[in-house]
Amino acid sequence: MYFEFKNVSVHYDKVQALQNVTLNLEQGEIVALIGANGAGKTSTLRAITALAKLSSGEIWFGGKRIDRLEPAAVVALGVSMVPEGRHVYPFMSVKDNLLMGAYLRRDKNDVKRDLDRVFMRFPRVRERLKQQAGSLSGGEQQMVVISRALMAKPKLLLLDEPSLGLAPMVVRDIARAIVEINRDEGISIILVEQNSRMALKISHRGYALETGRIALTGKSTDLLNDDHIRKLYLGA
Amino acid sequence: MTLAILEVQGITKRFGGLTAVNDVSFVVEKEAILSVIGPNGAGKSTLFKLISSFLPPTFGQVSYEGHRITGLSPHEVARRGVVRTFQETSIFKEMTALQNVVVAHHLRCRASSFGLYFSSATARADEERFRKSATEILVYLGLGPVKNALARNLPHGHLRALGIAVAMAAEPKVLLLDEPFAGMNIEETEAAVKLVRGVRERGVTVILVEHDMSAVMRISDRIVVLNFGIKIAEGTPAEIQKNEAVIEAYLGRADDELGH
Amino acid sequence: MGLDRHETARHSAAEGAVAIGQTDQLASGRKLRFAAFALIMFLVIPILLGRSPYFITVLTNGAVLSFISMGVWITFSIGRMNLAQGAFALVGGYAAAILSTRYGISFWLCLPVSGLVSAALGAIIGWPVLRLKGVYFAMTTLSLTEAIRLLALNGGDITKGATGIVNIPRPGPISIFGITILRFDGANPLPYYFLACTLLVLGILGVWRLSASRLGWVFRSLRQNEDLATSIGINVAKYRVMAFAICCFMGGIGGAFFAAFHQNIYPATYTIADSVNFMLYCFLGGLAYIFGPAVGAFLLVISFELLHAVQDYQTLIYGLLMIACMLWLPNGILSLGRIHFRQRKNLVS
């Protein structure tokens, strides 16, 4: 298994955020995590990037156990996370933002090549290169944040609510970009979304989390037709 | 129009070179539910701050029951009956749910500061009343069982409701709700929608900012759409869904092809 | 730490039940404890130590420093770290000194007037300055301590510059039905001690009352979320100025007491170090407890008197203590006795 969560539990203070969560991902897959706020989606991502400590369980990535590493070491292994809420560095230029994404990389020419690739994917980012990132619109910021994560040359990309607070039409642009990144560059993606319909449409498999546990899992196409899911998350 | 309770007239807010809200006007009718929608950064939150006087506008004004409230200090605006809630969960974290709501009855205090300090008969009677009324509000919003729990330990859904309870304690005539349904699944949203309708049943006019389109379409009497600080449309949910400008700028065309 | 915070939280919930005025079982426990404290201060200590002017003086210092620190504690309750209390003690001290030396006004009138002068000045300065929060407020108040010192230094004939005001008259005797009960002369510090204890006891009672009343809850609400407080119609500016003025009042009274006690006052009587110390007492005792400032002040004042050898290194030890306190006991000494003192808890971070 390329990436695996084995019986992971996470506590903040005394509150249990994750309870014996087991999930996995094959190389090249997009896996969606859906569920209400507080269900443990973000905690799952934070556990992967070592921003949250596990109280029990193991996390494996590419044949290595990563749950005891420092955040920087996890990033170095090729895990890149786009946190919720478009955290650009608001007072830095877009270019500096992108270069921060490549912080751990030494080969300058390689970084330059990747910059060009990012510009091909998001021409808008190139247009805004010299601007302070904080002055960009919501959709543009989301593109910058995803580009910044790509600059780290990740093998596994974690996206936390990329559609949050974006106009529905921008959401579609972002969704398309996610599909393309996965298809063109072969990057595996874990996608956390409130917008369950969009998430299940673009992912291969999905997990529904409820109060820190996995409530349901399966192929996304199946989940889209599941009665429970429809009632709880799709409102059909 | 005779029933207008709140009127926003040509309000504009500039931060340095950036115009966050640009010449926005609309009227809110008494006991209506009006939603403000638009992408993040479209100026919705700024508009809320302008209405509740947390920010002074660059131009324009807000009238409430025919009187200008722009320029008053925010607590004064609350005193008149225009009360806002905050995005996320803004409550007094280190107090119990009950204490939160009791404190929020402040506007109804009849005792002076000295009376409060020396616990005069008026002050004691006030507190007695507040505790009753707070309990009633909490029960109404379904928080009865957790009223003695410390706010910081409450789960997310309860915090949202508590935020509304705190605002309700201030006896608003106009309640401004900032993203009341964010982070809820369909089921929870349904409950919250009922709750907001219940608030309106009590004679409160509700203005809300929200991203959840389906909830907005269900709950609103009218919708105002902002984009880059400009009002691009206003109307009933049915009108908004058909409005070309809104589709162009915000909703987008019907489902494009997505997925694999 | 997580565990610790939850504990604190639960107790504050219990506290709330008392404060909003219910069954007074807990409150009566506190009253008993408080009565015991007053009894010790007024009877047991004078009987045991009454013959040692030295110890009595030390305790007098401790009591009044506690009183002054309680003001700082109140500003903490609205969420501001106040580093200006030294300044207001200085203002109170000078007010008392000037009124009594120039105009011959009795100490007994000077004492409350000095408090009011400080409070008035505090309200005027506090109005703009209290808009600042966190480190900004701390920076500004620290500068204020220095500014008031400079003001005293440059006050010309009014403050007498660096030479300060000396020969401040002692308080007049207190008599009831013509019988003199307390005579404030140089020989015996005991009358001063009684006065200091009275201040302290009144101070604790006053702060206690405040803390339990709606005002206390309003202050707490400011600390936790000023915007929310505004949105429910609380006049935030008014209440934070009120809290600050009460704090300055206590500083002024304390300053006036020391001016009469030492019979002198100089610009350097209260410096930044004193402002910092007042705050340290609060932290050391514990910000969540009304008794916190008193416990912190007495503990440090007494232990330094007992440890003559290290007195030269007082600030060094204070510095180390402050660091240690923050690193290992961030909720203060009283948090150690959480179970026993739980009822005293009134404010939680």
Added chain:
Amino acid sequence: MLVNGVVLAVNYALIALGITLIFSIMNILNFAHGQMFMIGGFVVYYLYGIFRINYFVSLIAVVIVLGTIGWCFETFFFRRIRKIATREENSMLLAVGTALLLENLALSIFGEKQRGVPPVVTGVFRIGNAYLPAGRLLVMILALALVIGLLLLVQYTKWGRAMRALAQDREVTHLMGVNVDRVAAYGFGLGAALAGLAGGLLVTVFGVNSGVGNVYSIKAFIMIMIGGAGVVPGAILGAIVLGFVEAIGYQLLPGSITYLLIFIALIVFLIFRPQGLLGKPWG
């Protein structure tokens, strides 16, 4: 007078940049900044003034000594507080504690006497009607070079970028693979070294004694309040304003009155502009 203003302004800029660096990266107000300045002065006094070691070597020693102190403070004290603290005041009080600690250590080790050092260079330049001693010119040039060097470092190096990133968003910076603890410790060390360097430069002009710590801390606070806390251009602007006001004030009035007026002006200023000249509104 104006020349003095310039000399003061550039040195103050070093102080203000140091405290701003620490403040923006770690959100800690370094109350011990003035004490670090003072220690910088004493290091130069002993190495250059007493042991006759080359002035520039002494300045390098200042960087090492203060950098180590700053690094230790962050590594042993503030890092732990950030993890356990429940309220903002904890780190503030800790910072005050470090100030007391340094102040008293200095008092015990160096004594209370005012110390001066022999001039590094002699001679006087004449600019129009003003005379500029070469010593002051040297201090000015060095300080200016350091300020420019620092700005370049922060703006254009990878490490500087990481520091700016850390100042804006700690958690995301973790996710970029930055060893945040290490960058923070170096940042604190750098900020401390800047304070020390300013001390090491100004000791040649004003001398040093162990009581100047709080004075310079307060000066640093005034500067960042004028300019707007946590903003680099604000720090520089604050330094320029304070440097010139001080130089002009000292010429016309006794020192303590100058400062009294500065304080009064500051409070009045804060009524109208609580966020400083270039700062963002303080939340």
